[in-house]
Amino acid sequence: MAVNTELTVEKFNELEQYIDSMPSTKGELIRVLHKAQGIFGFLPQEVQKFIAKKLDLSTAKVFGVVSFYSYFTMEPKGENPIAICMGTACYVRGAEKVQDAFIKELGIKVGETTADGKFSLDALRCVGACGLAPVVLVGEKVYGRVTVEDVKKIISNY
Template sequence: MTKPGTISVTKPISEDLPREKFDELEKFIDGMETTKGALIEILHKAQDIFGYLPRDVQLYVARKLGIPGAEVFGVVSFYSYFTTKPRGKHTISVCMGTACFVRGADKIIEKLKEKLKIESNEITEDGLFTLKDVRCIGACGLAPVLMVDDKVYGRVKEEDLDQILDAYRNQEGKQ
């Protein structure tokens, strides 16, 4: 069942991505009362399903909504929440805003790079972590701040990092 303004996409969109995930996204879109003005919501769901928004997923969304692929790409590239590259299971975001930077965020991110053996915007070899530097988390009074997924850690010191990382490794059964 196709709503006006959308199309049914029946051929495989990508050889690299599972058809079941496209089916889940299609079910979500088709279940919406209206798709008008819902691009960001749909992209959030797509990223939730796929873990990121590769070109094939962006084009799929564009075709389903009957809009240009460039419009979808424009939204994806504008909002820092969206990513076109795979991410680790947990995203570590280190605030590099003025308050955090002044209180040592640069040392925190360098220590994390060393411990995780990655640079910013890379994934650890085990796929557990992605490290990002962000402009501001909005918790300046707790500087320096880092977030793991949606959990905020304030007044972070270099010596806190092993405990923070180990909590997520233990949760996944990895050491």
């Protein structure tokens, strides 16, 4: 089953309540975007415009931050978003080969979602767990020292 990507009033209300509960929204854009992505699953234009208005920022500024951080996405992700760290440490310890294995196994490219909506594949920059390099995240679960052989097993968990 694909993730629910509807932009419902309830979701906007939840986000609004979160923003209104902040003592001050100054300097809190990233926190708000993080929350919004948690609620909506992604950050489409409507959500970014809404946040800009609430935080009294330009939409361009909000989009600037969204486009800068690879964590944020404007496309709906799969039910189980897979993210492979391509930071320096992970990269030198074979992250690219791991990525290739995921591409082959899932039949999608980086940035895409499988037809059944179950998995999406992304690359991200350092997650700060370099001791575990190479690192793969599925949702919020962290897999460390991942090898090409592990890929099938990881996918079969979901």
